[in-house]
Amino acid sequence: MTVTTASRPTTVGQGVDSSADADRRRARRGKRLRTTGRGVLLTLGSLVAVFPFYAMVVLSLKPAQAISFPGSLTPWDLDGGAYSDILGAQDILRWTLNTAVYSVVSVVLVLLLASMAGYAFAKKRFPGKEPLFWSFIAMVMVPYHVTLVPTFILIAEAGGVDTYWGLIVPTLANAQAVFLMRQFIQALPDELFEAARLDGCSEWRVYVSIVLPLTKPILATLGIFVFLWHWNDFLWPLVIAQGTDMRTLTTGIASLNQQQVPLNQLLAGSVVALVPIFFAYLVGQRYVQEGVVMSGIKG
Numbered sequence: 001m002t003v004t005t006a007s008r009p010t011t012v013g014q015g016v017d018s019s020a021d022a023d024r025r026r027a028r029r030g031k032r033l034r035t036t037g038r039g040v041l042l043t044l045g046s047l048v049a050v051f052p053f054y055a056m057v058v059l060s061l062k063p064a065q066a067i068s069f070p071g072s073l074t075p076w077d078l079d080g081g082a083y084s085d086i087l088g089a090q091d092i093l094r095w096t097l098n099t100a101v102y103s104v105v106s107v108v109l110v111l112l113l114a115s116m117a118g119y120a121f122a123k124k125r126f127p128g129k130e131p132l133f134w135s136f137i138a139m140v141m142v143p144y145h146v147t148l149v150p151t152f153i154l155i156a157e158a159g160g161v162d163t164y165w166g167l168i169v170p171t172l173a174n175a176q177a178v179f180l181m182r183q184f185i186q187a188l189p190d191e192l193f194e195a196a197r198l199d200g201c202s203e204w205r206v207y208v209s210i211v212l213p214l215t216k217p218i219l220a221t222l223g224i225f226v227f228l229w230h231w232n233d234f235l236w237p238l239v240i241a242q243g244t245d246m247r248t249l250t251t252g253i254a255s256l257n258q259q260q261v262p263l264n265q266l267l268a269g270s271v272v273a274l275v276p277i278f279f280a281y282l283v284g285q286r287y288v289q290e291g292v293v294m295s296g297i298k299g
Helices: 001-058 081-088 090-121 129-141 148-157 165-171 175-188 190-198 203-214 217-231 237-240 249-259 262-299
Strands: none
Touching: 001 081, 001 262, 081 129, 090 165, 090 175, 090 203, 090 217, 090 262, 129 175, 129 190, 148 165, 148 237, 165 237, 175 217, 203 217, 217 249, 217 262, 237 249, 249 262
8 A cells, every 4th residue: 555655646656757858858848949930031032132132243243245134143264344444434434433422521521411410400409409300300201202293403503413512402301311410319318418518618618528429330320321321322322413423322323234235234333333332331330239238228
């Protein structure tokens, strides 16, 4: 009786342990399957995203007469003649210069104006501040194409067609940049600004010594996005730059398609236009990540 009574709880305990082990094994197996499934989906998504860039680079390195699909997508029998033709063309160099001036000058001025406006809306008091701010932000709700024709008429009447200032000035009023700068600066402690004013700092000194250093991450993030937007901009340069000498890379490369330029040269021009964007992101990647993290913490 004693042996039989003692053996029963042991059997029950073993059954419970076996059931718990089975549950844990099923949970681990399910977790592995989910992890594997996510990995497969992410891999497929990455391949789909990278393939157009791969095809663009490989086809740009193929001789024009040898391009056929899908055989030309193989990474051998490459030739860099298309890049020599593109980089040797005077128009491409001029278009690259125009795009660089358009992008760099716009980035500097947009960041300067957006940071000043963001500081004023975030930390200054003046009559009508809130209505003015939200009226300015309401510009985001207006489609860009609605204001395209009126803006062109104003710039054309002022003599801005085929000029750098006509290309740059209409893009400087960036409501999204002002909104982001205002939200970021608003989260900065007021004690910093009060202490600076007690020390005798002017508003310009407060802006230069406190606002700009503390907003460096968000300025870098905005700078990258503004640079990318201007470098890839097509519609406004197409409208305002009517002469060949004032075209940007996007409009210039698009015009090559009308001149029966070989496909490998078109793609080589696209690769040339992509390289500055890639390096700009590599340079500013750390600041972009810091800006996103700090914005998340402040939010």
